[in-house]
Every structure is written in C-alpha cells, then in structure tokens.
Amino acid sequence: MSRENVFNFSAGPSVMPESVLERARRELMDYGSFGMSVMEMSHRSPMFQEIFSSTKEKLRKALSVPESHEILFLQGGATLQFAAIPMNLMDGGGADYAVTGNFSGKAAEEARKYGAVHIACDSAAAGHNRIPAQDELRLSAGARYFYYCANNTVYGTEWQYVPETSAPLVCDMSSDILSKPVDVSKYGLIFAGAQKNMAPAGLTVVILEKSLAGRELPYTPQVMSYKNLIKADSMLNTPPCWCIYMLGLTLDWLESRGGVSGMEKRKRERAARLYELLDNSRLYKPHALPGSRSDMNITFRTGDAALDAEFVSGAAARGLLNLKGHKVAGGMRASLYNAMPMEGVTALIDYMKEFEVRQHV
Amino acid sequence: MSRENVFNFSAGPSVMPESVLERARRELMDYGSFGMSVMEMSHRSPMFQEIFSSTKEKLRKALSVPESHEILFLQGGATLQFAAIPMNLMDGGGADYAVTGNFSGKAAEEARKYGAVHIACDSAAAGHNRIPAQDELRLSAGARYFYYCANNTVYGTEWQYVPETSAPLVCDMSSDILSKPVDVSKYGLIFAGAQKNMAPAGLTVVILEKSLAGRELPYTPQVMSYKNLIKADSMLNTPPCWCIYMLGLTLDWLESRGGVSGMEKRKRERAARLYELLDNSRLYKPHALPGSRSDMNITFRTGDAALDAEFVSGAAARGLLNLKGHKVAGGMRASLYNAMPMEGVTALIDYMKEFEVRQHV
Numbered sequence: 266m267s268r269e270n271v272f273n274f275s276a277g278p279s280v281m282p283e284s285v286l287e288r289a290r291r292e293l294m295d296y297g298s299f300g301m302s303v304m305e306m307s308h309r310s311p312m313f314q315e316i317f318s319s320t321k322e323k324l325r326k327a328l329s330v331p332e333s334h335e336i337l338f339l340q341g342g343a344t345l346q347f348a349a350i351p352m353n354l355m356d357g358g359g360a361d362y363a364v365t366g367n368f369s370g371k372a373a374e375e376a377r378k379y380g381a382v383h384i385a386c387d388s389a390a391a392g393h394n395r396i397p398a399q400d401e402l403r404l405s406a407g408a409r410y411f412y413y414c415a416n417n418t419v420y421g422t423e424w425q426y427v428p429e430t431s432a433p434l435v436c437d438m439s440s441d442i443l444s445k446p447v448d449v450s451k452y453g454l455i456f457a458g459a460q461k462n463m464a465p466a467g468l469t470v471v472i473l474e475k476s477l478a479g480r481e482l483p484y485t486p487q488v489m490s491y492k493n494l495i496k497a498d499s500m501l502n503t504p505p506c507w508c509i510y511m512l513g514l515t516l517d518w519l520e521s522r523g524g525v526s527g528m529e530k531r532k533r534e535r536a537a538r539l540y541e542l543l544d545n546s547r548l549y550k551p552h553a554l555p556g557s558r559s560d561m562n563i564t565f566r567t568g569d570a571a572l573d574a575e576f577v578s579g580a581a582a583r584g585l586l587n588l589k590g591h592k593v594a595g596g597m598r599a600s601l602y603n604a605m606p607m608e609g610v611t612a613l614i615d616y617m618k619e620f621e622v623r624q625h626v
Numbered sequence: 627m628s629r630e631n632v633f634n635f636s637a638g639p640s641v642m643p644e645s646v647l648e649r650a651r652r653e654l655m656d657y658g659s660f661g662m663s664v665m666e667m668s669h670r671s672p673m674f675q676e677i678f679s680s681t682k683e684k685l686r687k688a689l690s691v692p693e694s695h696e697i698l699f700l701q702g703g704a705t706l707q708f709a710a711i712p713m714n715l716m717d718g719g720g721a722d723y724a725v726t727g728n729f730s731g732k733a734a735e736e737a738r739k740y741g742a743v744h745i746a747c748d749s750a751a752a753g754h755n756r757i758p759a760q761d762e763l764r765l766s767a768g769a770r771y772f773y774y775c776a777n778n779t780v781y782g783t784e785w786q787y788v789p790e791t792s793a794p795l796v797c798d799m800s801s802d803i804l805s806k807p808v809d810v811s812k813y814g815l816i817f818a819g820a821q822k823n824m825a826p827a828g829l830t831v832v833i834l835e836k837s838l839a840g841r842e843l844p845y846t847p848q849v850m851s852y853k854n855l856i857k858a859d860s861m862l863n864t865p866p867c868w869c870i871y872m873l874g875l876t877l878d879w880l881e882s883r884g885g886v887s888g889m890e891k892r893k894r895e896r897a898a899r900l901y902e903l904l905d906n907s908r909l910y911k912p913h914a915l916p917g918s919r920s921d922m923n924i925t926f927r928t929g930d931a932a933l934d935a936e937f938v939s940g941a942a943a944r945g946l947l948n949l950k951g952h953k954v955a956g957g958m959r960a961s962l963y964n965a966m967p968m969e970g971v972t973a974l975i976d977y978m979k980e981f982e983v984r985q986h987v
Contacts, residue, residue: 271661275668278867286655286663293651294644300632300945302647304826304872307636307948340701340828341849344863348847378845460864465665467701467828467866484739484845486709488702502705503821505828506639507868511665584661587668 266584272609275587276418276562276600277440277461285514285604303510308503317504320513327516327524328442330449330472337471337491338499338509343368343439343458346469347375349489350435350454354410355380356480361408361432365424366393366417367593368437373412379482383408392594393420395557399429408432410453416441418461419591421564421598422557427451433477441561442470443519444603445529453477459508461561462603463515468508519603528603535601535610536560542614548621552596566596567624573597576620585613627945633970636948637779637923637961638801638822646875646965664871669864678865681874688877688885689803691810691833698832698852699860699870704729704800704819707830708736710850711796711815715771716741717841722769722793726785727754727778728954729798734773740843744769753955754781756918760790769793771814777802779822780952782925782959783918788812794838802922803831804880805964806890814838820869822922823964824876829869880964889964896962896971897921903975909982913957927957928985934958937981946974 273280296303299312306313321336330336339345350372351360359381362373365388376382383405386397404411411430414437416423423441428434433453442457449455449472459468471491478491487493488501519528540558543551543565552564567573573596577589590596599613634641657664660673667674682697691697700706711733712721720742723734726749737743744766747758765772772791775798777784784802789795794814803818810816814835821827832852839852848854849862880889901919904912904926913925928934934957938950951957960974 266659266661268656268661273662273666275666275671278665278667278669278864281663281666283655286665290651290654293654294647295629298627300627300629300947301634302642304639304647305634305636305642306639308639308827310636310948340703340866341706342701342863344849345702345847348849375848378847458864465866465868466669466864467869482845484843486706486739487736488705488709502703503639503819503827505701505866505869507826508828508866586661587671 271584271586272605272612273586274599274601274605274609274613276591276598277458278466279461279600279602280604281465282515282518282604285511285518288514289511304507306506308500308506313506316506316510316513320509320516323513323516323520324470327519328447328449328472333474333476334449335473335475335495337473337494338504339469339471339494340467340505342469343437343456344371345489346437346456346471347372348379349491350410350412350456351376351379352485352489353481353491354435354454354477355482356409358407358409359383359405361385361405361411361430363397363402363411363413363428364389365396365422366414367419367591368417368439369412369414372414372437376412380409385411392552393417393422394552395554396422396424399426402428402430404430404432410435413437416559416561418562418600419594420552421559421562422553423559423561425556433474441559443525443528444532444561446525459512461600464508464512466508467505468512531607532560532601532603535605535607536563538610538614539563539599539601542617546617546621548624549617552594561600561602563599563601564590564594564596566590570595572624579620580613580616583612583616585616632945632947633966633973634947635960635962635966635970635974637952637959638819639827640822640961640963641965643876643879643965646872646879649875650872665868667867669861669867674867677867677871677874681870681877684874684877684881685831688880689808689810689833694835694837695810696834696836696856698834698855699865700830700832700855701828701866703830704798704817705732706850707798707817707832708733709740710852711771711773711817712737712740713846713850714842714852715796715815715838716843717770719768719770720744720766722746722766722772722791724758724763724772724774724789725750726757726783727775728780728952729778729800730773730775733775733798737773741770746772753913754778754783755913756915757783757785760787763789763791765791765793771796774798777920777922779923779961780955782914782920782923784920784922786917794835802920804886804889805893805922807886820873822961825869825873827869828866829873892968893921893962893964896966896968897924899971899975900924900960900962903978907978907982909985910978913955922961922963924960924962925951925955925957927951931956933985940981941974941977944973944977946977
C-alpha cells in the first residue's frame with residue numbers, strides 16, 4: 266500500500282500532516298544554508314538554538330502561554346512525568362488524583378512512591394465511560410496539586426470542563442493538546458507526549474508555572490528537577506532535536522490552518538460525523554457517554570469480539586489502519602487527531618455503513 | 627553553504643553518513659509498503675516491531691553482545707543514566723568512580739544522592755590530559771560497581787585498556803561506541819547517548835548484564851527500573867521510534883563498511899594523520915598525552931585564546947564547522963566520528979597548515 270490509499274487511525278504515534286512530512290523531506294539533507302541536516306546539528310549551535318527558541322515561541326503563541334509559565338522540551342514520555350511531577354511538587358505532602366482511565370491510574374500508582382495519593386474520583390467500575398462532574402470530585406484539604414488526564418486515549422472520554430480546585434491543576438494533555446484553545450493560566454502544570462498532535466515520539470512538552478519549581482525531593486535526578494530544567498532552558502543535556510524541529514513544522518502548519526481555534530472547529534466536525542453514525546447504528550455501540558465523549562479517540566464495539574476482529578481486519582484491507590481498540594478496553598477505536606483529513610472520516614464512515622449492512626442487523 | 631562544501635566536526639550531535647540520510651529521505655513519506663512514515667507508526671504495530679527487533683539484532687551482532695546481556699533503547703540521555711545507574715545498582719552500598727573528565731565528574735556527583743561514591747582516580751589537577759594506569763586506580767572493597775567514561779569528549783582522552791576490577795564495570799561509551807570492537811562480556815553495563823556514532827539525539831542505548839537488574843531503590847521511577855525495562859523489552863512507554871529506525875540504518879551502513887573492525891581501522895587512520903600534524907607543529911599544542919589520546923575527539927590549542935578564535939572562525943568560513951573546544955576546556959576540538967570522511971580530515975589538515983604558515987611561527 267502507498268500513502269495515497271491509507272488512512273492511519275493510530276492512537277499514537279499517529280498520522281502527521283502530509284505537508285509537514287514533505288517539508289521535513291525537503292530539508293532533511295540540507296537545512297537552510299547550513300550545509301547539514303537538523304539531525305547533525307550541535308544542540309549548542311546558533312542554527313539549532315534558532316530552531317529551538319522559535320519553536321518554543323510558536324508553541325507559546327499557539328496556546329497563549331502566559332509569561333508566568335515556562336515551556337520545557339524534555340525526554341522520557343508522559344510516564345517519566347508520572348514520577349517527575351510528584352518528585353517536584355509533592356513536597357512532603359499529598360495530592361488529589363482523578364482516575365478516569367488507564368494513564369491517570371498509572372500516574373496515581375507511580376505517585377504513591379513520593380507522597381500521599383488521594384483518589385478524587387475513580388470511574389473504573391463503569392468501565393471509564395464518563396467523566397465525573399465537578400460536584401463528584403472529592404477534594405482533600407491541603408493537596409499540593411490536583412491531577413487529571415484531559416483526554417483518555419484508551420476509553421475515548423474527554424473532560425468537557427476545567428475542574429475548580431484550590432490546589433494547582435496538573436493535567437496530562439498528551440492526546441488533546443493543540444486541538445482546542447486552553448486557558449493555560451488556570452494550570453500549574455500541563456504536560457504532553459508529542460506523538461499524537463505535535464511531533465514524532467521522543468519529545469515531552471511540559472508547561473509549568475515557574476513559581477511551583479524548586480521544591481524537589483532530595484533524590485530527584487538532576488535532569489528531572491524542574492528548577493534545574495528552567496534554569497538551563499531545557500538543555501541540561503542534549504534535547505531530542507529532531508522532534509523539536511518537527512514540532513516547529515507542525516506549529517507552522519497549525520497556524521496556517523487557523524491555530525487551535527481552527528483545529529477545534531475541524532475536530533468537532535470530524536467527531537460529530539462519527540458519533541452521529543454510532544448513535545444511529547443498530548450494530549455499533551459507542552463506549553463513552555454523551556457529555557464525556559472525546560473528539561480525539563472514538564471508541565465503539567459491536568458487542569461480539571469476533572465481529573470486532575472482522576471489522577478491524579476488513580478495514581485494514583481497505584487501507585483504514587489501526588482501528589483495533591487498546592488491549593485493556595477491547596473493541597474498536599478511531600483516533601481523529603489534528604492531522605486526520607476529513608476524507609479519512611468519510612472513508613471510515615462509508616466502510617462502517619457497508620459493514621453494518623452486510624451484518625443484516 | 628550547501629552540504630557539498632561543509633565538513634562538520636561537531637562533538638555531538640554530529641555528522642551522519644550521507645547514504646544513511648539519503649535513505650531516510652527516500653523512506654520518509656512512505657516506509658516499505660505500509661503507506662506511512664516511520665514517524666507515524668504505532669510503536670505496537672507489527673511494522674514498527676519489526677524495525678525495533680531488527681535494529682536490536684543488528685546492534686547485538688555489530689558489538690557481539692552475548693545472550694547474558696540485554697539491549698535497551700531508552701530516552702533521557704546519558705545524564706538520566708547518571709541517576710538510573712546508582713538507583714538500580716548501588717543497592718544500599720557504594721561504588722568506585724574514575725573521574726577523567728567532565729561527564730564522569732558529573733556522573734560521580736549525581737551518584738552521591740544514591741549511595742557512597744568513592745573516587746578511584748581524578749585527573750582534574752592535570753587538566754584531564756591523561757588516563758590513569760591500572761595501578762593508579764584506587765579500588766574499594768565491596769564496591770557495587772566501577773564506573774568510568776571510555777572516551778572523554780571534552781578533553782580528548784580515551785581509555786586504551788579495560789580496567790581490571792572485582793566489581794562489575796559500568797562504562798559510558800557515548801562518544802566511542804561502535805568505533806572499535808569491545809568485549810561486552812567484561813562489562814556489567816555499557817551505556818551511550820546515540821548522538822555521536824549511532825543516531826540523532828533522543829535515544830540512549832543501555833547494554834546490561836541481566837543478572838544485575840532487580841535491585842533498584844524503592845523510589846526509582848518505574849520507567850527507570852532496569853528490571854521493568856527488560857521485562858517490557860524497553861517499551862514501558864512509547865520509545866523514540868525515529869531514532870531507533872535511524873540507528874538501524876546506521877548499523878546497515880556500518881556493516882557494509884566492515885563493521886566495528888572497519889570503523890576502527892578508519893578512525894585510527896583519521897586520528898593518526900591529525901596527531902602527526904599536531905606533534906610536528908610549532909603552533910598547535912595537543913592537549914592529551916600520548917597513550918591517552920582519543921581517536922574520536924582531538925583537542926589542541928595555540929596557547930593564545932584570540933588566535934584560537936581566529937582559527938575557528940577562519941575554518942568556519944571554509945566550511946570546516948564546529949571546531950571550537952568545549953567551554954570548560956577552551957581551545958579547539960576536532961571530532962572525527964565514524965561518519966567523518968577522510969576528505970574532511972584532509973581539508974582540515976590543509977587549513978591547519980596554511981593557518982600555521984600565516985602565523986610565521
């Protein structure tokens with residue numbers, strides 16, 4: 266199969282804008298007039314420093330990040346942040362964790378090593394099919410922070426509101442960052458793995474209110490100390506240069522398409538078409554409840570595991586790839602990140618309708 | 627400047643083989659018949675799993691890694707390993723550290739957070755211009771491991787022997803891995819940032835004797851536990867997929883040029899030519915002493931900081947880039963990694979001779 270007849274519904278790493286990849290290809294051997302690839306540049310060279318700082322500025326602009334907050338470009342994925350966050354912010358106290366899916370559960374488990382974890386909510390009993398309302402959150406007095414995951418990639422739910430808490434908000438936005446405007450000033454810390462809406466895997470973005478840094482536990486690795494990282498402008502050691510460069514290209518693309526507001530409009534259109542089909546189908550059952558549904562990851566099943574498998578393999582034969590659900594959730598999952606063209610949604614809907622008709626339901 | 631008239635002497639990230647970059651460019655939009663870029667592939671997909679496992683096998687073959695040792699593909703750079711190593715191996719005891727340069731000093735400093743650090747040698751007083759001999763190493767009884775940095779990128783020294791110790795050897799090979807054969811069975815742990823001889827920045831390779839895993843301190847982040855990483859075959863979370871793919875391409879190139887033995891022959895030729903010039907010059911003073919000299923990073927100076935700066939800027943004007951020494955060492959540094967063609971060395975030598983003549987020394 267070639268690129269023209271494939272749509273990639275992977276939950277991450279995932280589809281990237283074609284024009285971004287084309288530009289990366291054009292510049293791969295020779296970037297600008299520097300006589301080398303970005304992959305060969307010293308991270309301390311003026312040419313890479315320019316890529317680094319302009320990418321940071323583009324991200325600041327795209328998300329309207331206020332000056333009170335620093336942007337860090339790190340390695341290690343969201344999973345390393347599951348430890349870094351309590352190591353830096355727990356400060357001998359406790360924190361509230363909202364468990365609404367796979368990764369928020371893992372984050373809470375990891376944080377127990379570093380302080381007292383209070384579970385503010387846990388939607389596991391209902392299969393993580395909805396996001397609790399504000400008045401269902403059990404907030405503890407004196408929590409150092411309130412942790413939640415904005416979009417649950419595995420279960421296909423997304424917070425439709427920003428929780429109100431007295432503790433600083435810490436939010437894993439790995440799978441919906443840059444898909445809509447966010448009021449960054451409401452957050453103490455936002456983090457996201459790049460491999461969904463930003464760049465290839467290997468980059469983790471942390472956006473941190475500077476005043477929160479400086480309280481790390483004594484055994485915190487120096488390269489995980491937010492204070493040190495802010496001071497070194499992320500460059501305590503060699504950063505993932507290629508991924509940072511690719512993020513810059515993605516941000517150019519994003520701006521040319523109306524920024525995060527443009528992204529939000531398109532993601533709503535894509536998801537609405539798919540949810541409409543699911544809500545009117547006699548075969549497919551959407552997993553997430555209305556009011557909690559993700560626009561990024563849309564989860565559904567037929568109720569018959571063998572038929573689910575047939576759906577996924579039939580789709581793959583038509584170039585509709587990676588529709589199998591996460592192993593802990595089962596069923597199907599269509600990830601519709603920023604770079605998914607509407608043609609991909611149309612092709613998926615056509616296939617879903619045909620498949621449903623074939624089942625004579 | 628375009629690629630044809632540039633030679634990049636950067637200490638890392640650094641020059642990559644041109645044919646490797648060309649192949650990456652050819653495959654960038656469409657890898658094989660999968661209809662997507664490697665950057666867009668789910669790390670759990672069969673197509674990426676094949677890239678991952680074949681790259682691991684190629685590295686195992688290139689370095690003759692025995693079955694007793696596991697190969698891990700990680701993030702975070704050598705600097706994160708400075709913490710991960712003591713967190714996993716210190717086990718409530720102490721370790722011996724040979725301080726022969728900038729990064730071994732940083733590693734020793736970081737390790738103090740996790741156990742007793744015993745300095746087995748420290749060449750700082752002599753400006754780190756030589757590697758201590760075996761009988762100069764002060765080994766402590768009961769050390770959990772002996773730590774050293776095989777090649778000191780900043781000062782241009784390289785261990786010409788493998789230390790004999792009763793404790794397992796832990797070695798930072800960031801800047802000379804894959805430049806010569808290594809008897810991996812002698813080591814408990816070898817680690818290396820990829821950005822010199824392997825791949826773009828963002829990948830850290832760890833080669834670990836499996837029996838050493840499983841003794842991590844209780845607060846070790848799960849994604850830094852060697853035991854967990856071995857169990858998950860490095861995929862506790864999304865790995866730096868693009869860098870792993872690029873490492874595979876580099877290993878194909880390396881094999882086509884005679885493997886690590888071929889690399890060793892060429893690196894010796896490159897370095898010998900430069901050291902010959904330095905030893906016969908009345909202007910340039912090599913920093914490292916014979917018997918301790920690196921073939922990868924060759925450090926020298928004129929003795930006059932203004933003249934050094936003139937040398938560096940004159941070189942850059944001729945496309946000989948990144949010859950300025952590291953800020954803590956000063957002077958000049960020519961890094962001659964695996965991918966540096968002999969033509970680059972010739973061009974540098976021509977320039978150095980002309981520059982020397984112009985000084986009328």
